[in-house]
Amino acid sequence: AQSVTQLGSHVSVSEGALVLLRCNYSSSVPPYLFWYVQYPNQGLQLLLKYTSAATLVKGINGFEAEFKKSETSFHLTKPSAHMSDAAEYFCAVSAGYSGGGADGLTFGKGTHLIIQP
Amino acid sequence: NAGVTQTPKFQVLKTGQSMTLQCAQDMNHEYMSWYRQDPGMGLRLIHYSVGAGITDQGEVPNGYNVSRSTTEDFPLRLLSAAPSQTSVYFCASSYSPTNTGELFFGEGSRLTVL
Numbered sequence: 001a002q003s004v005t006q007l008g009s010h011v012s013v014s015e016g017a018l019v020l021l022r023c024n025y026s027s028s029v030p031p032y033l034f035w036y037v038q039y040p041n042q043g044l045q046l047l048l049k050y051t052s053a054a055t056l057v058k059g060i061n062g063f064e065a066e067f068k069k070s071e072t073s074f075h076l077t078k079p080s081a082h083m084s085d086a087a088e089y090f091c092a093v094s095a096g097y098s099g100g101g102a103d104g105l106t107f108g109k110g111t112h113l114i115i116q117p
Numbered sequence: 118n119a120g121v122t123q124t125p126k127f128q129v130l131k132t133g134q135s136m137t138l139q140c141a142q143d144m145n146h147e148y149m150s151w152y153r154q155d156p157g158m159g160l161r162l163i164h165y166s167v168g169a170g171i172t173d174q175g176e177v178p179n180g181y182n183v184s185r186s187t188t189e190d191f192p193l194r195l196l197s198a199a200p201s202q203t204s205v206y207f208c209a210s211s212y213s214p215t216n217t218g219e220l221f222f223g224e225g226s227r228l229t230v231l
Contacts, residue, residue: 009157032217043121043207043222044160051217090159094217105220107152109159 002027002093006108014116019063019078021111023091026072032094033074034105035065039087047089050074061085086115119143123208123223130198130230138193138226140208146221148211149191150175151183153204154225160207166191167214198230 007022025031032051036044048059055067061084065076074091091108124139142149150165162175166185180202182194191210195202205227209220 034219036220041224043224044209044220045222046219049219105162107160109157 002031002095002106004091004093004106004108006089006091006111008111009109010112010114012114012116013081015083016080019076019081019085019113021076021089021091021113023065023074023076023108024072025074025091025093027093027095029095033065033067034092034094035059035063035074035076036090036092036107037087038090038110044090047076081113081115083115083117086113088112121208121210121221121223123206123226125226126224127227128229130195130228132199132230134198136195136198138195138206138208138228140191140193140223141189142191142208142210142221143189144210144212144221145188146210146212147188148214149185150209150211150220151181151191151193152207152209153177154207155204163193163206195228198228200230202228203230204228 003026005024034049035047037047038044047063048057050057050067058064063078088110090110094105121142147168151163152160154160161177163181164183166172169188172183205225207225208223211218211220
């Protein structure tokens with residue numbers, strides 16, 4: 001079984017400041033890791049994913065995340081926050097085998113990112 | 118460029134009523150799934166399918182049924198609605214049946230059970 005913990009249900013940063021959203025995971029096998037973003041009243045869209053090719057993963061809209069096996073972490077960062085980054089962010093982990101099930105793709109509870117002008 | 122289409126977007130039911138949430142995708146994805154999203158709970162998997170004729174339960178399947186007669190459609194049925202099923206429901210599909218690829222989400226169906 002795998003699980004995801006996102007630290008902080010709400011994170012507030014000033015426009016132009018560094019964005020850091022924390023995600024720790026547990027998995028009994030090498031994981032596949034994802035960050036999704038959800039804008040108000042919309043579905044989720046993929047920001048980036050880690051599939052063991054490189055530990056530093058670059059995504060859309062200037063976001064990136066670093067896989068650290070020793071810390072079981074996959075934190076999301078962006079050097080300079082924009083007002084348009086205000087949204088809900090979800091970290092997710094997959095064991096990568098066939099079927100969803102309860103051990104398929106597991107989402108964290110989400111972090112609401114607030115951008116202050 | 119439709120992607121994943123969910124209907125209806127909003128629905129109000131009375132306790133005990135039944136209804137079907139529709140989901141259709143035009144990307145020829147084999148994997149389809151239903152999630153519910155509740156405040157502070159993230160997304161929880163209800164049911165999923167890895168191809169036509171194949172369905173299985175996720176984390177929270179009780180009170181819901183699914184079927185997959187075609188690759189494109191994956192309806193979710195609420196058999197006898199309860200207030201605990203008030204939620205936002207998302208259908209998602211993927212080209213990867215092994216959960217290693219991107220999930221494509223619909224815009225959601227907001228259900229209120231009175």
